[in-house]
Amino acid sequence: MKNFEYFDPTSVGEAVALLRQHAGSAKVLAGGTDLFLRMHRRALLPDVVVDLKRIAEFANLSYSAQDGLRIGATVTHGEVVDHAAVQQHYGALATAANWVGSLQTRHRGTVVGNLCNASPAADTAPALLAYGAIVTIAGPDGQREVPLEAFFQGPGRTALGPAEIVTALRLPPPSGQRGWGFARRTRTVIDIALVSSCVVVQANNGVCGEVRISLGAVGPTPLRAMRAEAVLQGQRPSAALLAETSRVAAEEAHPISDVRCSAEYRKDMVEVLTKRCAESALSMLQML
Amino acid sequence: MKRLITLTVNGTPYEVAVEPRQSLLQLLREELHLTGTKEGCSEGECGACTVLLDGITVDSCLVFALEAQGREVVTIEGLAQGDQLHPVQKAFAEYGAVQCGFCTPGMIFAAKALLESNPHPTEAEIRQGISGNLCRCTGYVKIVEAIQAAARG
Numbered sequence: 001m002k003n004f005e006y007f008d009p010t011s012v013g014e015a016v017a018l019l020r021q022h023a024g025s026a027k028v029l030a031g032g033t034d035l036f037l038r039m040h041r042r043a044l045l046p047d048v049v050v051d052l053k054r055i056a057e058f059a060n061l062s063y064s065a066q067d068g069l070r071i072g073a074t075v076t077h078g079e080v081v082d083h084a085a086v087q088q089h090y091g092a093l094a095t096a097a098n099w100v101g102s103l104q105t106r107h108r109g110t111v112v113g114n115l116c117n118a119s120p121a122a123d124t125a126p127a128l129l130a131y132g133a134i135v136t137i138a139g140p141d142g143q144r145e146v147p148l149e150a151f152f153q154g155p156g157r158t159a160l161g162p163a164e165i166v167t168a169l170r171l172p173p174p175s176g177q178r179g180w181g182f183a184r185r186t187r188t189v190i191d192i193a194l195v196s197s198c199v200v201v202q203a204n205n206g207v208c209g210e211v212r213i214s215l216g217a218v219g220p221t222p223l224r225a226m227r228a229e230a231v232l233q234g235q236r237p238s239a240a241l242l243a244e245t246s247r248v249a250a251e252e253a254h255p256i257s258d259v260r261c262s263a264e265y266r267k268d269m270v271e272v273l274t275k276r277c278a279e280s281a282l283s284m285l286q287m288l
Numbered sequence: 289m290k291r292l293i294t295l296t297v298n299g300t301p302y303e304v305a306v307e308p309r310q311s312l313l314q315l316l317r318e319e320l321h322l323t324g325t326k327e328g329c330s331e332g333e334c335g336a337c338t339v340l341l342d343g344i345t346v347d348s349c350l351v352f353a354l355e356a357q358g359r360e361v362v363t364i365e366g367l368a369q370g371d372q373l374h375p376v377q378k379a380f381a382e383y384g385a386v387q388c389g390f391c392t393p394g395m396i397f398a399a400k401a402l403l404e405s406n407p408h409p410t411e412a413e414i415r416q417g418i419s420g421n422l423c424r425c426t427g428y429v430k431i432v433e434a435i436q437a438a439a440r441g
Contacts, residue, residue: 001309003289006354029352036311036350037331049308051355078344102420103401104338104347189419190333 001039008051012138012167015050020140020163022048028165029053030074030113033105058167063089068173069131073166077106077114077124090171092127092180092198099123102190112166115151118158118221119192125152125222126198127182129214131171139164152221177203179284181277184216185269187260193217194261195269197249199277201232203285208232213245213274218253218266225249228274237282246275293357297322298366306353312346313337315353316363324364324393328422335421338394339363345401347420364393367400376400376438385434387425395421399435408439 009015019026026048029035038044052058053074060072063085071080077097080086087094100106100114100123114122115135125148133148140163148169151159160166184196196216202209211233213225228249235241255266282288290305297320304319313330316322316339328336330349337348340362348361367374373381376399386392395418402409402417409417414435415428423431 003307003309006291006308006352008354008357029355032352032355033332033350036352039309040330049352051352053355101332102335103398103417104335104345104420105332107344108346108350189416 002045004046005048008054010054016163018050023162026050031109033109034117065173069171071111071169073112074110076110080111089174090131092182095182096124096127118152118156120221121192121217126196126214126216129224130198130200130212134170135166136168137164138167154220179281181280183273183277195266197273197277199281201281207236213249215253218255218270225252227252237287242275242278246271249274295356295359297361310353311349312351312353312356313348322363322365326390335394336391338397345397379434379438383430383434383437385430387427391423
C-alpha cells in the first residue's frame with residue numbers, strides 16, 4: 001500500500017477544513033472495510049486519510065418518539081442491528097443491516113460509509129429509502145439536508161461535494177402502526193445482494209396508509225418503486241392487488257446482467273420478493 | 289512518516305512507531321511478534337486475522353494500526369487465564385476442531401463472540417456465526433461440534 005498522511009480530527013469543522021485543504025487528494029475513513037481494501041488493491045491512492053472516528057458526535061445512535069432515529073456517521077451495522085429502538089420501530093433496517101458481510105465486517109463497517117460508496121446493492125439502502133431517511137451533510141458552506149433518494153446519483157456517485165461529509169442520517173418517527181418486509185437474494189451467505197426489496201406499510205383503519213416500496217441492485221442506484229406504491233396506497237389489500245403491486249414494481253426495475261445473474265432473473269425476482277415483502281408487512285398489521 | 293502510538297495488547301501497554309499504511313495485523317505480527325494472529329486473505333473475507341478491538345471482533349487486516357491509538361486489543365495469546373484455557377479453546381482441543389490450525393485463532397474469537405451474544409445457538413446459528421471465518425481444511429463439522437460443546441458448558 002502507498003503511504004499517506006493520517007489525520008484523526010475531533011470536530012466536524014476540523015474534518016471539513018482538512019478535506020478542503022487537501023481537496024482531491026484526501027479520502028474519508030469511517031469503518032474502513034471498503035477504503036482499506038481499495039487502498040490495499042491500489043484502486044485508490046489518497047495522499048491524505050481523514051479518520052472520523054474521534055469525532056464524538058458521529059458515534060451517536062439515538063431514538064426519540066419526537067425526532068425519530070439518528071444514525072451518526074461512524075455508527076456500525078452491528079450497533080444498528082443490536083439497537084432496541086431500531087428493532088422495534090425500524091425492523092426492516094435492523095434485518096437488512098444484519099445481512100451486511102460477516103460479523104467482523106458489521107462490527108467495523110458503518111451504515112453511512114456504505115451509503116457514501118453508493119453501491120446500487122447496498123444492503124441497508126432499500127430499508128432506509130422506505131423509512132424516508134434524510135442525509136445530513138456538513139461542508140465549507142455549513143449544513144444541509146438531502147433526502148436519501150437525491151443523495152444517490154449513480155453507481156459510486158453521491159450528492160456530496162468535494163469537501164463535504166455526511167454527519168448523520170435522520171429517520172422520521174413512525175406516525176402509527178407500521179408493517180414491513182425485507183427480502184434479498186444472494187449467491188452465498190456473504191455476498192452482495194443480487195436483488196433486494198423492502199416494503200413498509202402504514203395501517204390506516206383497514207386500508208393501507210402510506211406505502212413505501214424500494215429496491216436494491218436493479219438500477220444504477222437503490223430506488224423507490226413509486227408507481228407500485230401508488231397501486232397499494234389507500235386500498236384494502238387483496239391477493240389480486242398484491243400481485244398487481246409486485247408486477248408494477250418489476251416494471252419499475254431496470255437491472256443489468258452481470259457476472260452474478262441476468263437482468264431477466266433480477267426483474268422476475270423483484271416481482272417475487274416484493275410480493276413476499278408486502279405479504280409480510282400486511283400480516284404484521286393483520287390486514288391479510 | 290512514522291507516528292508513535294500507545295495501545296494495550298493482552299493487558300500490556302505498548303508504545304510503537306507505525307507507518308500510516310501498516311495494518312493492525314502487521315503491527316501485531318511484525319512489531320509485537322504476536323504471531324498467533326494469522327494473515328489469510330488480507331481482504332476481510334477469511335477471518336484468520338480476527339482479534340478483539342475494544343471487546344468486539346474485527347478483521348485486523350482491515351484496520352490501520354494508527355486507528356488502534358489508545359485502544360485495547362486482545363489476541364489469541366491473551367485469551368487464556370494463565371494455564372486455564374478459555375472454555376472455547378478447551379472445547380476446540382477436546383473435539384479436535386483443529387486440523388492445520390491456521391483458522392483456529394480467528395475461529396475461536398468468532399465462536400466466543402457468538403456464544404456471548406447467543407449462549408445457546410442452534411446449529412444453523414453457529415454456522416451463520418462463523419460465516420466470516422473460512423477453514424481451508426474444511427473441518428467445519430468438528431468446529432461446530434466444539435462450539436456446541438462449549439455452549440453446553
